[in-house]
Amino acid sequence: MEQFIENFYAILENTDRTALTPETEFKQLEEWDSMTALMTIAMIDEQYGKKITGTDIKDCNTLSDLYNKVSN
Amino acid sequence: MALLEINNVSIAGVITAVPEKIVDNLQSDIFASTEEAEKFVAMTGIRQKRQVTATTCTSDLCYTAAVELLEKLQWDASEIEVLVMVTQTPDYVVPNTSIILQDRLGIPKSCVCFDVPLGCSGYVYGMSILAQFLQTGGLKKGLLLVGDTLSRQCYPGDKTTFPLFGDAGCATALEYEPGKSMKFNLWSDGSGYGAIIVPGGGYRKPFTQDSLIAKADDEGNVRSEINTYMNGTDVFSFGISVVPAELKKFLAHYNIDKDAVDLVFFHQANKFMNETIRKKMALKPEQVPYSLAEYGNTSSATIPVTITTVLDMRNKNILMCGFGVGLSIGIGYAETGEHFVSGLINY
Numbered sequence: 001m002e003q004f005i006e007n008f009y010a011i012l013e014n015t016d017r018t019a020l021t022p023e024t025e026f027k028q029l030e031e032w033d034s035m036t037a038l039m040t041i042a043m044i045d046e047q048y049g050k051k052i053t054g055t056d057i058k059d060c061n062t063l064s065d066l067y068n069k070v071s072n
Numbered sequence: 073m074a075l076l077e078i079n080n081v082s083i084a085g086v087i088t089a090v091p092e093k094i095v096d097n098l099q100s101d102i103f104a105s106t107e108e109a110e111k112f113v114a115m116t117g118i119r120q121k122r123q124v125t126a127t128t129c130t131s132d133l134c135y136t137a138a139v140e141l142l143e144k145l146q147w148d149a150s151e152i153e154v155l156v157m158v159t160q161t162p163d164y165v166v167p168n169t170s171i172i173l174q175d176r177l178g179i180p181k182s183c184v185c186f187d188v189p190l191g192c193s194g195y196v197y198g199m200s201i202l203a204q205f206l207q208t209g210g211l212k213k214g215l216l217l218v219g220d221t222l223s224r225q226c227y228p229g230d231k232t233t234f235p236l237f238g239d240a241g242c243a244t245a246l247e248y249e250p251g252k253s254m255k256f257n258l259w260s261d262g263s264g265y266g267a268i269i270v271p272g273g274g275y276r277k278p279f280t281q282d283s284l285i286a287k288a289d290d291e292g293n294v295r296s297e298i299n300t301y302m303n304g305t306d307v308f309s310f311g312i313s314v315v316p317a318e319l320k321k322f323l324a325h326y327n328i329d330k331d332a333v334d335l336v337f338f339h340q341a342n343k344f345m346n347e348t349i350r351k352k353m354a355l356k357p358e359q360v361p362y363s364l365a366e367y368g369n370t371s372s373a374t375i376p377v378t379i380t381t382v383l384d385m386r387n388k389n390i391l392m393c394g395f396g397v398g399l400s401i402g403i404g405y406a407e408t409g410e411h412f413v414s415g416l417i418n419y
Contacts, residue, residue, distance in 0.1 A: 035115045
């Protein structure tokens with residue numbers, strides 16, 4: 001999970017690392033937009049070899065939810 | 073897998089016609105701030121795009137490109153025996169635009185004409201269809217006209233579509249030439265039909281007086297049901313996973329060494345998506361030309377538009393890969409000869 005948060009942090013530009021925990025509602029982050037969504041999909045594809053869709057992202061609220069999609 | 077090899081057909085040339093009007097996304101008031109516009113351009117790679125007037129149709133661009141192409145090849149319109157038009161922005165719902173262009177171009181009435189309403193994958197599909205008509209030598213010369221004017225189909229205030237799509241029309245000449253060959257891999261997934269769609273105005277959801285009402289969706293993007301809707305995240309997710317997989321199958325099946333391919337022409341979706349695919353395929357940057365910065369995503373026309381931005385296209389072996397609306401993928405491999413003609417002109 002910690003590594004997943006690090007990977008997610010790496011695609012962000014204006015968010016403090018301390019703001020990211022498993023409970024962070026990532027879509028509420030100020031810099032979250034459709035482009036961050038694409039970068040998240042690309043990061044998960046590259047780092048975990050998993051295909052995540054727009055619907056998957058819609059279904060998730062926290063980083064922990066997203067990580068569960070990736071690790072399942 | 074729809075893998076097929078078509079023999080005895082070659083590409084003689086490609087001409088693109090684009091409207092003169094340049095739209096600069098950094099100057100566009102569609103974005104709330106300069107910062108937002110800069111982020112869009114950095115991510116998509118689309119700084120500019122061309123836009124038709126309210127009265128210009130895709131067929132007008134394709135007609136101009138076809139006239140120029142016939143002249144450059146020194147072909148007479150009377151020699152054209154098959155004409156395929158690939159577009160999702162036809163002149164009319166009925167009849168097919170290709171048939172109108174047969175008459176307008178002065179092509180004989182004996183010509184085979186029909187439309188193929190595919191988008192991003194349409195150039196490769198169209199080429200495979202046209203090549204199959206020519207492979208036996210019964211018919212010798214054909215024209216593939218592809219293009220779209222999505223600036224007239226997208227809602228001007230919709231940030232998810234309007235700044236991405238440019239207008240263009242292209243003409244490609246194919247001819248019977250013994251000894252040459254083309255290879256294709258064609259793929260479809262209708263479960264993703266909703267990812268890029270104009271939901272209203274067809275017969276599933278007929279046009280009514282409400283069809284023109286523009287409404288905001290969950291993300292605040294405004295459009296009517298007769299405008300293009302695109303779920304960018306789903307298209308991206310499909311593009312970076314299925315496209316490399318199908319490309320790898322194709323290369324392996326035909327034993328094509330990717331490093332020996334001179335140029336790889338991808339559908340110009342957006343820079344981030346295309347670069348993700350390029351890196352997954354381990355293709356060198358110099359193998360993969362882009363036309364996104366100047367022309368944007370021109371739908372079915374992106375591959376020929378990009379071909380016509382390359383200075384010297386003679387004697388090249390090329391890989392083409394269109395992907396998107398459908399969902400649909402068209403992958404093709406061909407070689408250009410020493411007399412190959414190409415060019416990009418203004419309409």
